[in-house]
Amino acid sequence: MPENIIEVLNISKYYGENETRITAVKSISINFKKGEFTAIAGPSGSGKTTLLNLMSGLDVPSRGTILLSGKAISKMSGNELSDFRRDHIGLIFQSFNLIPVLTAAENIEYIMLLKGIDKKKRQKRTSAILAEVGLGDKEDRFPAQLSGGQQQRVAVARAIVSDPDIILADEPTANLDSATGSELIDMMRNLNEKTGKTFIFSTHDTMIMERAKRLVIVKDGEIAADGPRK
Amino acid sequence: MLLIKLGWRNILRNKKRMLPAGLAIAVGLAALIALDALVVGMKENMIINATNTFLGHGQIHAKGFKQTFEADNTIKDLKKTVSRLNSEENIKAYTIRTETVGMLSSALNLETVMIFGINPETEKNISQIETVITKGKFLEKSNQNGLLIGEKLSRLLEVNIGDRIVITMAQAETGELSQELFRVSGIFKFSAKEMDAKIAFINLDKSRKLLGIGDNAHEIAFKFNKLSDMDDPLLNFWSKYSDSGNEALPWTELLPGIKAAISMSSFTTLIMGGLLFAIVALVVMNTLFMSLFERMQEFGILRAIGTRPFRMAAMILTEAGVLCLLGIAAGIALGLALAGIASVTGIDYTGMEVGSITFREPIRPVISLKQVALFPVCVAVFTLLAAVFPAISAARLTPAEAMKKRD
Numbered sequence: 001m002p003e004n005i006i007e008v009l010n011i012s013k014y015y016g017e018n019e020t021r022i023t024a025v026k027s028i029s030i031n032f033k034k035g036e037f038t039a040i041a042g043p044s045g046s047g048k049t050t051l052l053n054l055m056s057g058l059d060v061p062s063r064g065t066i067l068l069s070g071k072a073i074s075k076m077s078g079n080e081l082s083d084f085r086r087d088h089i090g091l092i093f094q095s096f097n098l099i100p101v102l103t104a105a106e107n108i109e110y111i112m113l114l115k116g117i118d119k120k121k122r123q124k125r126t127s128a129i130l131a132e133v134g135l136g137d138k139e140d141r142f143p144a145q146l147s148g149g150q151q152q153r154v155a156v157a158r159a160i161v162s163d164p165d166i167i168l169a170d171e172p173t174a175n176l177d178s179a180t181g182s183e184l185i186d187m188m189r190n191l192n193e194k195t196g197k198t199f200i201f202s203t204h205d206t207m208i209m210e211r212a213k214r215l216v217i218v219k220d221g222e223i224a225a226d227g228p229r230k
Numbered sequence: 231m232l233l234i235k236l237g238w239r240n241i242l243r244n245k246k247r248m249l250p251a252g253l254a255i256a257v258g259l260a261a262l263i264a265l266d267a268l269v270v271g272m273k274e275n276m277i278i279n280a281t282n283t284f285l286g287h288g289q290i291h292a293k294g295f296k297q298t299f300e301a302d303n304t305i306k307d308l309k310k311t312v313s314r315l316n317s318e319e320n321i322k323a324y325t326i327r328t329e330t331v332g333m334l335s336s337a338l339n340l341e342t343v344m345i346f347g348i349n350p351e352t353e354k355n356i357s358q359i360e361t362v363i364t365k366g367k368f369l370e371k372s373n374q375n376g377l378l379i380g381e382k383l384s385r386l387l388e389v390n391i392g393d394r395i396v397i398t399m400a401q402a403e404t405g406e407l408s409q410e411l412f413r414v415s416g417i418f419k420f421s422a423k424e425m426d427a428k429i430a431f432i433n434l435d436k437s438r439k440l441l442g443i444g445d446n447a448h449e450i451a452f453k454f455n456k457l458s459d460m461d462d463p464l465l466n467f468w469s470k471y472s473d474s475g476n477e478a479l480p481w482t483e484l485l486p487g488i489k490a491a492i493s494m495s496s497f498t499t500l501i502m503g504g505l506l507f508a509i510v511a512l513v514v515m516n517t518l519f520m521s522l523f524e525r526m527q528e529f530g531i532l533r534a535i536g537t538r539p540f541r542m543a544a545m546i547l548t549e550a551g552v553l554c555l556l557g558i559a560a561g562i563a564l565g566l567a568l569a570g571i572a573s574v575t576g577i578d579y580t581g582m583e584v585g586s587i588t589f590r591e592p593i594r595p596v597i598s599l600k601q602v603a604l605f606p607v608c609v610a611v612f613t614l615l616a617a618v619f620p621a622i623s624a625a626r627l628t629p630a631e632a633m634k635k636r637d
Contacts (some may be wrong), residue, residue, distance in 0.1 A: 086536025100241035
């Protein structure tokens with residue numbers, strides 16, 4: 001039985017105060033196991049991105065606890081949280097969010113630089129991972145010189161380069177056409193099967209939902225459904 | 231290295247935003263270099279004018295003479311003092327003078343002036359009287375009744391070359407008046423009001439006779455071999471010759487007004503520098519904040535993927551550092567070019583009086599090591615200090631909040 005890699009224990013997230021208070025996430029408890037390929041789906045404003053942000057430590061829950069590999073992220077200091085994200089979590093965003101002034105290779109190398117990996121190893125690993133995502137010949141291209149699909153592949157490469165335990169992807173196909181989106185999902189599914197990495201997506205893309213091994217439906221900040229995709 | 235690359239590329243990324251900040255650094259530094267070069271040039275010009283015109287690098291008098299100008303208060307043991315001066319290695323030249331208040335009467339007018347008795351031969355090595363003669367000629371030992379007066383005084387007395395003037399002065403011991411007829415042998419123009427209207431020169435021997443002071447004198451003006459000696463208050467020379475009732479004073483004490491004017495010009499440079507640096511710092515801070523707000527989402531991503539707060543701050547400081555280096559390089563080049571051109575052409579302030587000194591030559595800015603070493607370091611420190619606030623702001627960003635901001 002695979003171990004729980006993320007344990008979400010009764011978390012809530014509020015924005016604003018008193019009359020203007022909005023509850024984005026309501027007392028959610030959910031676990032994710034190592035190697036899962038999970039889609040968290042739901043309509044816009046349902047709280048799926050907030051849940052993902054809370055699980056990645058980008059945002060702090062108003063109530064409740066999140067354990068990542070057994071460690072409570074709410075008790076971590078700013079630096080600990082930064083190091084934890086760097087070492088254990090790979091993030092993929094809807095609008096790719098590559099650093100525009102760094103080349104594809106440098107965007108990937110940056111994470112390894114934060115980890116203090118020496119230049120030679122960084123360059124070797126970068127070349128290998130770019131080849132793995134099919135961009136071996138695009139190392140020196142800046143993000144603006146790449147298509148949307150290529151940029152998202154670089155983002156995937158950046159997310160997996162530090163060998164994280166979990167990859168959290170916030171609507172990764174939202175800005176891609178369906179063919180490119182499909183290719184990207186296939187690529188991530190292959191990575192999941194080949195490396196056993198845990199992938200968790202927030203999405204309302206049916207294509208991702210169809211290929212997910214587990215589907216979590218979030219509605220009005222609560223989990224409406226959760227189970228293996230049939 | 232990647233951090234520097236990132237800083238460099240971010241600077242070049244938005245040239246329209248960064249150019250004004252870079253220019254502010256460059257122009258601020260260039261202005262400061264040029265201003266300081268001008269002030270140093272002006273100081274040197276003032277010192278040269280003050281010391282070369284008539285004063286010398288320093289003077290020896292009997293104690294209290296400069297306060298009362300009493301004719302009988304002559305230099306104590308002049309022969310011994312002169313003999314010691316002759317053996318001084320750092321003395322380039324000296325001249326002996328008498329100095330007294332007297333009255334000059336022409337056929338049409340009379341004026342009370344300061345009358346100096348000078349040795350025409352040795353005076354040439356100290357003062358520039360000979361070079362500012364506009365009519366007639368300099369004093370000669372063979373013509374003991376020759377007299378030099380300023381242009382303005384000649385107009386007041388309504389005299390010209392060869393005209394007769396009677397000099398009246400009080401004798402040292404008795405206070406009896408002594409008179410002698412002189413003929414104007416030369417008219418000078420120092421372009422300084424006081425000197426051109428209130429001074430007259432006669433031969434030393436004649437003045438000694440009129441004053442009845444024998445071989446004594448009131449003043450020894452001298453010049454050092456090393457120019458730095460004249461500004462060195464700790465030089466042993468001053469105490470050595472300030473004994474037995476005499477006092478040796480550097481030019482800075484003989485002309486305190488000029489010393490104050492020079493000190494004030496240094497203070498002005500300091501104030502101007504402070505203001506320029508403050509303006510540059512504000513421009514840089516504003517630019518970095520604009521850059522921070524424009525790239526908020528990008529900073530959020532950097533934080534999200536594991537960049538520590540300290541590294542975020544370092545990133546902003548690196549950008550400021552790169553901007554600063556570019557600005558400083560341009561500023562040094564521009565400043566040196568401005569000061570260099572002005573030092574060749576000179577800036578014409580001739581005829582302008584500051585204190586009791588008149589600029590007689592164009593001011594040539596002087597470039598010094600301080601301007602290209604200390605000023606850029608100060609600019610760098612101010613720029614980096616200005617970047618600290620935006621850097622702290624970047625370090626404090628929470629990833630989720632920052633990522634919500636869109637370009």
